[in-house]
Amino acid sequence: MTEYSKRVVFTMGGKGGVGKTGIVVALAEWFQANEIPVTLLDLDTENKARGSLKHFFDGTVTKVDVHTPAGLDAFVDHLDGGAPIILADMGAGAGQVASDWFDSMYEDVTATGVRFTAVGVVTPDPASVESVLAWANRLQDRVEYVIVENATSALADFTYWRSTKQANRFREVFAPVGLQMEFRLAELENPLRQYGIQLGQVADRKTVVDELKRASLVMRAQSYRRRLFSEFDRARQVFLP
């Protein structure tokens, strides 16, 4: 029986702009807060600068081009002697690459004690739901699933995720862990992306950006972080080896 000691957590790419990088940044902060070492991989070749994982964690993120014959072998290389957890931000359009890699490498990689968690982000946009389901169609039960409902507005409506037959079937088959990412005020969210600043830096008053030093925004950041970390705590079994 395989003894699992490592975990690769990656975002299911596909639909762009749904908040994949945002959830990876928040997860990286959660691991950091719990003093658990992780390797951060930025596999989003389309997202070159602003808004990329590397933009938020410059110097500690390895950029990997998955559109090569070796594809996602970076998982194997970085787990070999490195941190027990990889947090990878997969870009849009990497579905076929990921599928091919899982087809050829999955069995041998899991035999070395590696488990996989695929994080899908859905928004009210039906395309985001279709994207997650299309990835699941390829990955099947080779991964554990986390689905984040990202409220992109104050009254976000997740009908396409919660009430369609295809999504129901996905939930029945794979029993994904569901997380909620609440809507964040634009006054906070936009500068975070603009300057590549982590939520925790605002919450802990460690940012040099003046517009993010406002007491109300600091308090907002603290509230958002607390609730998001509480979601991650609830789902910790699929984020830890």
Place this chain on the structure above:
Amino acid sequence: MEPTHQLILESLPEKQYRSKLEPHRELIRELRRKGRTYREVARLFHERLGLYVAPSTLHSFVKVRAKHRKRTQFELPPLELSSATSPALDRVAALRAKPVVPKSKSARFVFRENEPLTFTNNGGEQ
């Protein structure tokens, strides 16, 4: 049994039918083990022992005794017996017995990307 029948049986001496090949049983067995055909065995018997015997008689002799004495091995030993002394054949047998892993499992979840999402009966209600 009726007394008359009993008397008849008791009056007759035992008669054992024995083939003329019976004294040569071990020789036939060894020749067969060495792969000699019944035709070759018949020729050897004629040339070396001066005994005329048809190949079909040899065949019947071997088969009848093999049937009546199942534990006696007259024919060539089966493959399993020789494999016990051959590691290569053991490995061949092990490889044959190895379960085949199916190339791909049938998908538990199917999503057709070209079909639109369809609501459940209570779709739209939150």
